[in-house]
Amino acid sequence: EAQVTQNPRYLITVTGKKLTVTCSQNMNHEYMSWYRQDPGLGLRQIYYSMNVEVTDKGDVPEGYKVSRKEKRNFPLILESPSPNQTSLYFCASSSGTADPQPSDTQYFGPGTRLTVL
Amino acid sequence: AQSVAQPEDQVNVAEGNPLTVKCTYSVSGNPYLFWYVQYPNRGLQFLLKYITGDNLVKGSYGFEAEFNKSQTSFHLKKPSALVSDSALYFCAVRDGRNTDKLIFGTGTRLQVFP
Secondary structure, three states, X not given: OOOEEEEOOEEEEOOOOOEEEEEEEOOOOOEEEEEEEEOXXXXXXXXXXXXXXXXXXXXXXXXXXXXXXXXXXXXXXXXXXXXXXXXXXXXXXXXOOOOOOOOOOOEEOOOEEEEEO | OOEEEOOOOEEEEEOOOOEEEOOEEEOOOOOOEEEEEXXXXXXXEXXXXXXXXXXXXXXXXXXXXXXXXXXOEEEEEEXXXXXXXXXEEEEXXXXXXXXXXXXXXXXXXXXXXX
């Protein structure tokens, strides 16, 4: 089954304690990204990756890091979490073609609800 | 910059009635538009998309959307609402031709009453 998995699904932590949220896809997709969802703001992109070892900032990258050492994995790292990073996080993947095709779609993981105290 | 707007925070409809969730867009070039749905405690699920072709796009769960270039709108519709359609709906636009990045609207909560 084609899917994007994220772990953990729920996480409560304290300010300053480093954490990693993992993301993995089994569709051989080149493009992967992280979004955060906040009430009244919709989803905003944090970081994205066009391929292995190629990452770039999205719209709200401050306080986050990512890496793309393997095509299937795209972990999100919070080196020193703060309360304003309390949010619902989604990982997504897609084929990454330049011209969108009718078959293209972006697949989302189930989400990680993070609370930073 | 590409953007989408969802003017309604919440839409209420009685079961069996038709529903419409509104979305307008602002893009440079051809718009690539999407609708996603989020059920409680679930991730986003793809409903439908407009890339090119027919203005009426049919998607999952009986939903459809009408692309209107003159009104820059991409409203989501369903002829007969179900209670199980109650969820959070997001309109999105692809941020240009050479990227898979999506720009999302703020979401519209659909509540279908029995």
